[in-house]
Amino acid sequence: MKAISERDVILLADFSAPEKRYLVKISDGKFSTKHGEIDLSALVGENYGTIIASHLGRKYVVLPPTIYDRIMLGVKRQTQIVYPKDSGYIILWLGLKNGMRVFECGAGSGAMTSVLANAVAPDGIVVSYERDERFFELSQYNVASMGFDNVKIFHRDIGDGIDENGFDAAFIDVREPWLYIDEISSALSCGAPIAFVLPTTNQIQMLLKTLMNSEKYFDIRVAETMLRFYKTVPERLRPEDRMVAHTTYILMARKIGME
Incomplete structure (x- = not known):
């Protein structure tokens, strides 16, 4: 892995409390926490995985952020996002891989848009429609901040x-999707x-x-997904006291019939 550069966005994780983590731009120069100030410029040229201390001696691990970190820590939200436990399952169901063309409707904050873009990168593309101007602008900002250039978001x-048509897969996050099944069906490839x-x-x-009556699916x-974390104490392994259980319902299908 390449060394840290002044253009990088890094993940700072508290060595004593790993659940406390921050997305930070090296170009900011310094980063302040309640445990002291961190000199980010000192990290340029260092390797990821290194440990840096604040001026008060608190240790932090420097890591490259994953798409999970960027979604949970870096996305500016005005809408409920699709949680990673759901988006990961959806990505597998859709069978997304490099080079695929994906249609999305309801970009929202752009979190799921970014997950889709990551899954089909570098040669695939995500075409997204968002009718609310506020979310259209927000999703564009968030996707751009993630560094994805394989996304086209339309205020529509x-x-x-x-x-367009012939899409390899679709993800729909709108209030009344049954109203648009004909439009969606026309845009999807069979299968x-x-x-x-x-x-x-x-x-x-x-x-x-609506889907059953259409005879096109x-x-x-x-389904819904459940994810429970465990406390990492070998002598007393047990679930965390809190968990994010139900977050959304997921409906999945395959388009069939003539093009």
């Missing part, structure tokens, strides 16, 4: 149609997987009825 309502996220069972029921599934 899916109800006006989708300009392409699609995933929807919705917060309520009533919405899932409406979408299920097969292998329809509904």
Whole structure:
């Protein structure tokens, strides 16, 4: 792995409390915590994995941030994001890999957009529609801050149609997706997987009825994911006192039929 440069964004993790971590730009020069100030310029040329101390002696581990770190710590939010426990499962269901073309509707804060872009990089592309101007601007900012250049976000309502077609997969995060099944179906290649996220069972029921009545979708599934962390004490291994359980419902399907 390359040495740390002054252009890098790094992850600073408290050596004594690893759950306390920060995304920091080396170019900021200094970073202040309640345990003292850290001289970031001293890290230029050093290797990742090194340990640096604040002026009060508190130790921090310097790590390259993963897409998980960037999503959880670096995304400016005005909307609920798709949590990593859900987005990871969705990425596997969609079968995303380098070179694929993905359609997204409902960019929101751009967190899931970035996850999709990461999965199909460097040669794939994500085309995203967002009708709310605030979220359109926010998602553009967040995706750009992540460094992804394989994303095209349009300020557009899916109800006006989708300009492109032949997409390899789709991810939909809008309030009433059943209203746009015809538009989405026209944009997807036959056999392409699609995933929807919705917060309520009533919405899932409406979408299920629409997909089944359309006769254009097969292998329809509904799921939710649960993730529980454990305390890393070998002598007393047990679950953490709190967990993020239900976050969203995920509906998945495959498009079938004639192009």
